[in-house]
Amino acid sequence: MASLLIKNIHSLVQTDISPRRIAKGKDMQHLPVINEAFLLMEGDRIMEFGEMYACPERADTVIDAKGKMVFPCWCDSHTHLVFAGSREQEFADRLKGMSYEEIARRGGGIQNSANLLNETDEEVLLKQALNRIDEVIGYGTGAIEIKSGYGLSVEGELKMLRVIQHLKEIANIPIKATFLGAHVVPQAYKNRRDEYLDLIINTMLPKIADEGLADYIDVFCEKVAFNPVETERLILAGERFGLKAKIHTNQFNSMGGIEASVKNKALSVDHLEVVNDQEISCLKESDTIATLLPTAPFFLDDPYPPARKLIDAGLTVALATDYNPGSSPSGRMPFVLSLACIKMKMTPEEAVNAATLNGATAMEMEHDHGSIAEGKVANVFITKEIPSIAFLPYAFGSDLIDQVIINGKPV
Numbered sequence: 001m002a003s004l005l006i007k008n009i010h011s012l013v014q015t016d017i018s019p020r021r022i023a024k025g026k027d028m029q030h031l032p033v034i035n036e037a038f039l040l041m042e043g044d045r046i047m048e049f050g051e052m053y054a055c056p057e058r059a060d061t062v063i064d065a066k067g068k069m070v071f072p073c074w075c076d077s078h079t080h081l082v083f084a085g086s087r088e089q090e091f092a093d094r095l096k097g098m099s100y101e102e103i104a105r106r107g108g109g110i111q112n113s114a115n116l117l118n119e120t121d122e123e124v125l126l127k128q129a130l131n132r133i134d135e136v137i138g139y140g141t142g143a144i145e146i147k148s149g150y151g152l153s154v155e156g157e158l159k160m161l162r163v164i165q166h167l168k169e170i171a172n173i174p175i176k177a178t179f180l181g182a183h184v185v186p187q188a189y190k191n192r193r194d195e196y197l198d199l200i201i202n203t204m205l206p207k208i209a210d211e212g213l214a215d216y217i218d219v220f221c222e223k224v225a226f227n228p229v230e231t232e233r234l235i236l237a238g239e240r241f242g243l244k245a246k247i248h249t250n251q252f253n254s255m256g257g258i259e260a261s262v263k264n265k266a267l268s269v270d271h272l273e274v275v276n277d278q279e280i281s282c283l284k285e286s287d288t289i290a291t292l293l294p295t296a297p298f299f300l301d302d303p304y305p306p307a308r309k310l311i312d313a314g315l316t317v318a319l320a321t322d323y324n325p326g327s328s329p330s331g332r333m334p335f336v337l338s339l340a341c342i343k344m345k346m347t348p349e350e351a352v353n354a355a356t357l358n359g360a361t362a363m364e365m366e367h368d369h370g371s372i373a374e375g376k377v378a379n380v381f382i383t384k385e386i387p388s389i390a391f392l393p394y395a396f397g398s399d400l401i402d403q404v405i406i407n408g409k410p411v
């Protein structure tokens, strides 16, 4: 097996000697670092790491990282990166004052992306999504979740999930697939929402389970999409097919989505731009991860999630890009970290924990990803020469990633 040694690392970040599963509440401030370090990878795994005095003498390939830092790759646990076309016309409409919700109500938004996706061939979707995966690897992402939800029909949802399945086979980073048939009620079912729910539960889910196309189920619990009762019905249906829930909720309204998710042991609740004290207390009683997506409120010019309140209440916070054509047309994790610090007052250490270990746990990949630990997959990135960890979110526009290593190989 080929070995790769990185030596003279100024700081090796997020080192796990006795592996942590998660960083919760005030522990999110704890970011273990080894200064003047080495990292040895063999095959696709991390073999050994430590201080330079113990550095092995030989390896097949040696990289000198003097002045640079090494991080585990980002774990982006919430994306919609299989999509067709783009929505800059809606962007222009919003700049003139129209809201995201108004655009959705007039049949634009998610329905617009669904129309485009249903007209696009599977091979084209695959090629474009693969390009996006290559793009985000360049930003340091080494594990990702991808949702369906722009099909909104049996054929469309299956097409999206088959594309994601194909991506799992050919992309060189691990992918988790989430079924989001309940993204909005499609226009064709406008006055027949119960029939659409029945279609999801009785037709889509059995086919998806039959082909093993999804790892999780998601519902957009919002006024423009599905209510908490419908959300709970869908979570329970997913559970019958072995799918845990990761739920879009509290993006624009607080209407019971968190309670419905927590009650049904959702793995994560995602967005949380609008969240009240009662909902925070409800989350405190659970293991459900709060996944925040700050590029969405940045792009939509909405309020940011109250990350400080959530962390100070002892919750587990993850950060992800929400890469999608409508509310976050960017998969750039370093910018997510900058927004988390600048707009949500997370510390750089909390932001790194949220974007690595907690992101991995939000897609149940923490055994193999999210930290520098012996035996974990060797997905890491080397920064350019930077003076401190805080420099990464601080220098928000700069490309500070020098080299990305995936499965123990530079890409």
Ligand SMILES: N=CN[C@@H](CCC(=O)O)C(=O)O
Residues within 6 Å of the ligand: 080, 109, 110, 113, 220, 248, 251, 296, 322, 324, 325, 326, 327, 328
């Ligand atoms: N809010 C629901 N879904 C996506 C947006 C999808 C879209 O606008 O196309 C989100 O997470 O922001």
Ligand SMILES: [Zn+2]
Residues within 6 Å of the ligand: 078, 079, 080, 248, 322, 324
């Ligand atoms: Zn989303």
